[in-house]
Amino acid sequence: MITAEHLTKSFHDGEGEIRPVKNVSLEIPNGQFLSVVGRSGSGKTTLLKMLGGLLRPTEGEVLIDGEDLYEMSDRAMADYRSNRIGFVFQEYLLEEAFTVEQNIEIALMIAGTAEKERRELITNALEQVGMEHKRTTKVGVLSGGEKQRVSIARAIVNHPSVIFADEPCGNLDYENGVNIMKLLREQCRQGRTVVLITHNRDDALVTDRIVTLKDGAVVRDEMLG
Ligand SMILES: Nc1ncnc2c1ncn2[C@@H]1O[C@H](COP(=O)(O)OP(=O)(O)OP(=O)(O)O)[C@@H](O)[C@H]1O
Numbered sequence: 001m002i003t004a005e006h007l008t009k010s011f012h013d014g015e016g017e018i019r020p021v022k023n024v025s026l027e028i029p030n031g032q033f034l035s036v037v038g039r040s041g042s043g044k045t046t047l048l049k050m051l052g053g054l055l056r057p058t059e060g061e062v063l064i065d066g067e068d069l070y071e072m073s074d075r076a077m078a079d080y081r082s083n084r085i086g087f088v089f090q091e092y093l094l095e096e097a098f099t100v101e102q103n104i105e106i107a108l109m110i111a112g113t114a115e116k117e118r119r120e121l122i123t124n125a126l127e128q129v130g131m132e133h134k135r136t137t138k139v140g141v142l143s144g145g146e147k148q149r150v151s152i153a154r155a156i157v158n159h160p161s162v163i164f165a166d167e168p169c170g171n172l173d174y175e176n177g178v179n180i181m182k183l184l185r186e187q188c189r190q191g192r193t194v195v196l197i198t199h200n201r202d203d204a205l206v207t208d209r210i211v212t213l214k215d216g217a218v219v220r221d222e223m224l225g
């Protein structure tokens, strides 16, 4: 269970203070497929980063199974980031000059996984996203849909319990977008929690729950199905 309690984020820019996330409280049960929607600038990415341990809240707490994420030791936090969560970004964040395999392997090396196990985990992740045949291809020559499948493979390679995906279908055509949504649903079926940011109402409608943000606050929280 991920629990956000009264999360607020403030930034100071030249003009003064802005607060992209204001007093957000949420409970995300294990295994839920949750989507976060809202206009551009409504605070979705800022919220996702705070939930995923990438951005310290100005106020409030994120509890992971009751443990305060931002009070963990540096070591526990590093372990959380590399073993318990996976991130998928709209812009893929892959190294174009490296092969598919190398891009995924980086995540495993950071996690300290031994070589033989790395090979097996990479095979398994690539099979899940249907990209095993491109294992030794350089990422730079892949199509957008293929790149996004590789970035999902990288996110799931360590069998994380939670996947955070920030508009993973934003740069894809309809068919590739549908495929990515199916992959995320499959991850959920395997017991993982998936938190997805999307602009696409059709994508949100296939998840279990839609949380709508407006000006940094939750204005709607609907259970589907
Ligand atoms: N590091 C930062 N410093 C200053 N302002 C920031 C910072 N990060 C985000 N913001 C501001 O916070 C607001 C919310 O940004 P955020 O990226 O969370 O929006 P979003 O809902 O993800 O938008 P989009 O749909 O366009 O991705 C924006 O006005 C943005 O400019």
Ligand SMILES: [Mg+2]
Pocket: 044, 045, 046, 166
């Ligand atoms: Mg965003």
